[in-house]
Amino acid sequence: MHFFAPDIGIDLGSSNTLVYVKKRGIVISEPTLVVVSGTNRRQVQSVGDEARMVLGRLNDSKTVIRPIRNGAIADFDMTALLLKYFIRKAIGVSNVVKPKVVISVPAGLDDVNRKAITEAVRLAGVKKVYLVEKPFAAALGSNLPVYDPIGSMVVDIGGGTTDAAVVSLGGLVVSQSIPVGGAKMDEAIINHIKREFNMLIGDRTAEDVKIDLASAMPVNENRSVRIRGRDLLSPQAMDIEYTARQAYMAVHEPCRAIVAAIRWVLERTPPELAADIMRTGIHLTGRVAQLYAMDQFIATELGIPVLIAKEPGDCTALGLGYIVENMPMLQEQGHMPAQA
Numbered sequence: 508m509h510f511f512a513p514d515i516g517i518d519l520g521s522s523n524t525l526v527y528v529k530k531r532g533i534v535i536s537e538p539t540l541v542v543v544s545g546t547n548r549r550q551v552q553s554v555g556d557e558a559r560m561v562l563g564r565l566n567d568s569k570t571v572i573r574p575i576r577n578g579a580i581a582d583f584d585m586t587a588l589l590l591k592y593f594i595r596k597a598i599g600v601s602n603v604v605k606p607k608v609v610i611s612v613p614a615g616l617d618d619v620n621r622k623a624i625t626e627a628v629r630l631a632g633v634k635k636v637y638l639v640e641k642p643f644a645a646a647l648g649s650n651l652p653v654y655d656p657i658g659s660m661v662v663d664i665g666g667g668t669t670d671a672a673v674v675s676l677g678g679l680v681v682s683q684s685i686p687v688g689g690a691k692m693d694e695a696i697i698n699h700i701k702r703e704f705n706m707l708i709g710d711r712t713a714e715d716v717k718i719d720l721a722s723a724m725p726v727n728e729n730r731s732v733r734i735r736g737r738d739l740l741s742p743q744a745m746d747i748e749y750t751a752r753q754a755y756m757a758v759h760e761p762c763r764a765i766v767a768a769i770r771w772v773l774e775r776t777p778p779e780l781a782a783d784i785m786r787t788g789i790h791l792t793g794r795v796a797q798l799y800a801m802d803q804f805i806a807t808e809l810g811i812p813v814l815i816a817k818e819p820g821d822c823t824a825l826g827l828g829y830i831v832e833n834m835p836m837l838q839e840q841g842h843m844p845a846q847a
Contacts, residue, residue, distance in 0.1 A: 512598050515831065516609045521575045522794070523536060524538075526596075527828035533825070535593055538555055542570070544568050545568075583623060608635070610637070612640060614643075641823055648816075649826075651674065662792070664798075667686065670683070673776050691761045700749065716754060720732055721798060723759075723801040726800075733749075788811060792822040793819055797820075
């Protein structure tokens with residue numbers, strides 16, 4: 508039995524959850540999914556990776572639940588259960604003194620949702636909870652000088668939200684969070700195929716198309732993939748050839764919404780910090796930052812250099828990890844987030 512549980516950082520995303528354990532690094536990276544059976548007394552069947560394996564292949568008695576939507580809790584009970592499952596998987600249960608948890612939240616999340624996330628984490632058996640804005644943690648995990656008197660801009664494009672923020676002197680100067688991310692792009696691909704081909708595909712297929720084919724800018728290559736789905740005009744299955752050009756058209760609107768959010772933040776950034784950003788560029792983090800030509804699209808639209816972080820999907824978790832590893836020092840210097 509361990510007396511003290513190690514402190515942990517949790518990047519609780521709409522699509523994926525990462526858990527960082529002190530002195531061990533990132534130990535969990537799994538989908539934010541729960542599969543249940545029944546309606547009133549829901550019985551949990553699988554969580555995380557196991558839930559993703561059966562996605563799109565369930566019978567009517569089972570349901571896939573995404574407990575986090577657009578960065579906020581959509582199902583409180585399932586969120587608490589999922590957090591408890593991941594925490595136990597990361598550090599076990601034989602700890603007398605419970606861990607302190609640093610968890611990421613979208614920029615500007617309202618007090619009601621902040622309280623809901625805090626309570627869900629506490630129900631998982633946690634001693635103290637600290638909330639950190641996602642773009643700040645992502646900037647910290649990208650090794651940007653967040654505590655210096657220098658303006659750094661980070662845009663975290665996740666599954667449910669895009670958070671754009673200017674960071675300086677240990678805090679967010681200007682920020683904007685919009686409910687647009689990978690899930691909205693998947694939805695756009697599903698709707699485009701439904702409209703153009705009268706065919707229905709599942710979330711998993713749409714995500715595969717986004718990763719393999721979609722781009723933020725028009726492409727000259729004649730790439731295409733075969734997609735199988737259900738014919739909406741008959742009870743039969745059907746196949747189509749889906750091109751890179753069509754995938755670009757499908758995700759174009761979500762990409763434009765992301766640029767609009769970045770522009771909104773830049774227009775409200777103090778001139779001195781804006782000059783720093785023009786010099787050092789915009790830093791992209793989050794899994795969807797890897798969408799083909801996303802950096803080129805933003806740079807072309809705004810006329811500012813754009814750089815993609817080395818491991819964009821891990822930046823927020825690594826930033827939380829930095830806080831976890833240096834908690835006493837940051838508390839002494841007054842840089843720790845307030846306890847929730």
